[in-house]
Amino acid sequence: MRTLNLGILAHVDAGKTSLTERLLQAAGVIDEVGSVDAGSTRTDSLDLERRRGITIKSAVVSFALGDATVNLIDTPGHPDFIAEVERVLNLLDGAVLVVSAVEGVQAQTRVLYRALRRLGVPTVVFVNKIDRAGARTDSLLRDLAAKLDPAMVAMDTVDGLGTARAASEPRERDAAFAEDLLEALLDDDLLDAYLADAATSPNISGMSHVARDAALDSAFEARVAKARAHPVHFGSAITGAGVDGLIAGIRRFLPGSEGDATGPLSGTVFKVERGPAGERIAYARLFSGAVAVRDRVPVGGRDAKVTGISVFEDGVDRPRARAEAGRIAKFRGLGEVRIGDAIGQTPRLRTEHFLRPALETVVAPVHEPDRPALHAALTQLAEQDPLIGLRHDEARRELSVSLYGEVQKEVVGATLAEEYGLEVEFRESTVICVERVTGTGAAAEFIAKAPNPFLATVGLAVASSDGPGIDFRLGVELGSMPFAFFKAVEETVHDTLREGLHGWQVEGATVTMTHSGYWARQSSAHGGFDKSMSSTAGDFRNLVPLVLMEALREAGTVVCEPLHRFRIELPAADLGGVLAALAKLRAVPEPPEIRGGRCALEGTIPAEAVHGLGQRLPGLTSGEGVLESVFERHEPVSGLVPARPRTDANPLDREAYLLAVSRRVTGA
Template identity: 60%
Template sequence: MKLINLGILAHVDAGKTSLTERLLHAAGVIDEIGSVDAGNTQTDSLDLERRRGITIKSAVVSFVLDGVTVNLIDTPGHPDFIAEVERVLNVLDGAVLVVSAVEGVQAQTRVLMRTLRRLRIPTLLFVNKLDRRGADAERVYAEIAEKLTPAVVPMGRAYDQGTPHAGFLPYGPDDGAFATAAAEVLADADDGFLAAYVDGDGDVLTDGRLRHELATRTARARVHPVFAGSAITGAGIAALVSGIRDLLPTAGGDPDAPASGSVFKVDRGPGGEKIAYVRMFDGAVHLRDQVPVVRPGGSGGATGGVDGGVDGGGSKVTGIRVFDQGAAPVRPVVRAGQIGRLTGLADVRIGDTVGVPRPGGAAHHFAPPTLETVVVPVRRSDKGALHLALTQLAEQDPLINLRQDDVRQEIYVSLYGEVQKEVVATTLAEEYGIEVEFARTSVICVERPIGKGAAYDLIGTDANPYFATVGLRVEPARPGDGVSFGLDVELGSMPPAFFTAVEETVKETLRQGLSGWEVGDIAVFMTHSGYYARQSHSHGTFDKSMSSTAGDFRYLTPLVLMAALRQAGTVVCEPAHRFHLECPADTLAAVVPALVRLGGVPDSQQPKGSGAVVEGEIPAARVHELQQQLPGLTRGEGMLDSTFERYQPVRGPAPTRPRTDHNPLDRREYLRVVKR
């Protein structure tokens, strides 16, 4: 039986969870369709999800539709949980992007489609809510072509829109409108088809040829068929199911190759054990197998260290459940193409590879969290338990970064927005019994090097108390490259463990730059190296008082690195959001000046019905102020969406962040505290 791992994505409230319920009902998995408002849907299992009526955690359900086994992943739609969406995308065979027939293309819709196209994920679009007042499928088709991609092919026509009787009639073999529209889009996507079309080859316009070519280009993410209907009434669902079956590619993979799978979600079971959700791409993992867990290294997806595991051969798989026909039954093996829940991988994290990494595997491109908040336990006695609980939450979400300030006895957590803050607080209270408050929230900036800088410390000199020589050169890297480390010395000039100590310390130290912010887009090269060889007393015992250790390199590296960085200089950059603002046309005269006062840069204005749409960029730090002012500026009719776009240099005085390390910028104080 064919298998497809399918994602459903949408802007919040577009109806993707309702669509999931409708598909489950069509497959016979559930007898009654749940309601998001009633809080009884299958995939929104968290209490907070049911109370708020939004999806927070991705969920997997499996069922059979028209002879195809579908592993369906329902993802969050709220912008605060964009990382939860992005980490799922790399394990999909195809996706359905849901767009509201009333609201049309929204800010998050554009973000999602841009990501789907970048990752080349085959995608169908479903225009939902045809039965709602104000529905206009034709208008939304035009918006999709204008704002998402011109390579779209409507697969039918909507009728009785805005009424309970709204429906969707798929185009048949004799529909000339379909043939013309499909041929034009396919010609733009394929030179061979274009040549045949221009030459007047009548065969290319036959329904069978068109649908074959459409399936081929859809599978390559070059063309995107568009369906319409209503998840609530079931209109158009049959046509969508046929599209999923006929147009999206099925799961591939070599069943005889070495095991290779990707972890896209981590949960904890009733006993606190980790549960890893793994999409297998090749091979198979059997119960009680010893499998390596490989951590990605850096933004490029290079592999890093291997989980120590049992007997040095990896971690032992102690349990396997495989998603199948509405459940996840216990199985002895999970095979290529399938999604399984594995237990026994104690140190596993999201993004890890189980088995052998795939050559050229897609890198993660998570939008960074732009807010940082101080988490304070209501009961002081919970401070230790709070750190442990937050560490476990960070394992489930690698973009919840923790910073511990031992001087001020504070814990910092990075987040995406106020809704995610509420989720963290509720999770801590309900799952860990820890009540917390948030002391303050600030915007997370970054630092980037301005120029080049170099520094070194030589072993055996009075100014260097450590048994190590370290020289480093820093220079700007390309935007998005993160931190890279290279050698301008011979690899054999000292033991590998010492090079590893320097590289790890470089990356750790760059979490706090000259102004206290994390440094990115920087290349670091080791230019000098030296050490004292292992020395022993006459009776043969190792004497570290005469020999270099990895600790010497870990202690010295921050001093050299910060000296080089100070010479290079850094610029502090703040996050900028792309905003989409809709308001009554007669309020533009008040809205645009307010945007400018808040540092916003509007770059487009266009009419929309009786209103107007303004788009542009605004500093992330001012988004909340804009949200507070908008009701008064627009008589309560304004709607604002914003998503992270890029980092831009801060205008005016650069903000600083208190350091939480031993401050290698102050050499005398550092050497006083960090003794050999």
């Protein structure tokens, strides 16, 4: 049986959760459509989600659609929870991108579409809320073409637009429809044949109109499958208008796939939650192979015994003895499983990743005795969302978390209060910068040569690279020392570069191991293992930070701050005041687009200024200004370079570092 892992994605409030309810009703999974406002939807299961009326955690629900099983994943729309969306994108066979017929293409819509396009996820667009006053069709299609992709083809016509009786019907197969398809295909041969009604291509020579229509449909479907064209359906999730047409579009353009249950086991974990007893429950998609209860499987480099499996069917997850390729399942018994772990062989995943959060805040307990419990709670939240980036500054006894925005801060606070019984307070959010390597540097220390106190030889060279992360390479023979020592070096390189010369995470660097050496295992006179004469992985873990930071100091780094792209829609009469405010916030606006009495203004602004702009904009525009912003890139900081205190022993201060390591080893 075919499986379609389908994502529902949209800007917040575009109506994707309501659309999910309609699809479940159409499939017979539920009798009545739940309400977001009433908190009765199937996929928003958290109390916090129901109260706030927004999706915070991705939710999976399954139903049958013809001969296919659909695993429908409802994702958050608010940009503060983009990490949830990121984890889903690697699982999808297809997506429905929901756009409001009133608000149109919004900031998050563009972010999501760019990711879907780069990942090659076949996507159907659903224009929701055609029953709302102010709903658009023709101008919205132009916006879709201009802001997302020219290859957008309307599959429906709408009657009663902007009223409660709004309905959509499939378009007629007329010349205008054929021309829209041809423009999306960019196929000159088919275009000539249609316009000239002549056999200009050997592929369609002698075809009737019916045959040419079939060829055109086939070509369009093939282009949709490659995420290079997109059918657009219109409807209303609230009234149900157009939902049948969307379902037909999903069946036609997003067929799903059949997994190979007999192949080697390969899957990925995209969500982790805690069960009633505190045990970890992993949500995973299997790309190949099968898993049965009591099987021992490799998970994230460790072996674990599966103690329970639930498979999503008919709107709920049901206990099953086995899960096969193509399915999304919940697994128990996988021990210390984390988001991103591979089950079996590492699957070939799409490589797109949203950037890390741009904000950081210190979380402090209201009651000091709650500090250990707060650390444990935040550790669990970091398991569910690795991008929360928990940092523990032991010297200052501070806990910091990374955030995408102020809404996420509120959610973290509410979660700690409701699920863990912890009252907390947050300090003002600060911007997270990164460090980029600007040159090249190298350093090495050798066994038994001062000032190296460790039984290890390590040489490292650092250079800038175009990639976003850290690329570790070997410039020595792999057989020159035990693999465990190489692994210790690589892991410590990544750990150390989480805090660069100025305390920020280092990005865009290649680190090459240029020297290696160790003392083989030695025994004392009585035949026992003599650590004082034998190298251990700990020697390499302790030495690498000293060598790496010396090489990094020679290479140099530049601190870069995050910039956001903003879009402001405002009355044209208020443009002058807004431009003056933007100048004070170090924003760089582009030439405004003025249409009648309204104005659209785009540009870039430092991330630290976005919140302040949002607070000032209503007063500058009599409450009519609308601000959207999304992360765009990092740029070197101008002026005073910000620094962040290190959270552990500082290898830039050799004496203090060696003292801290000595205390750590001896337990002093």
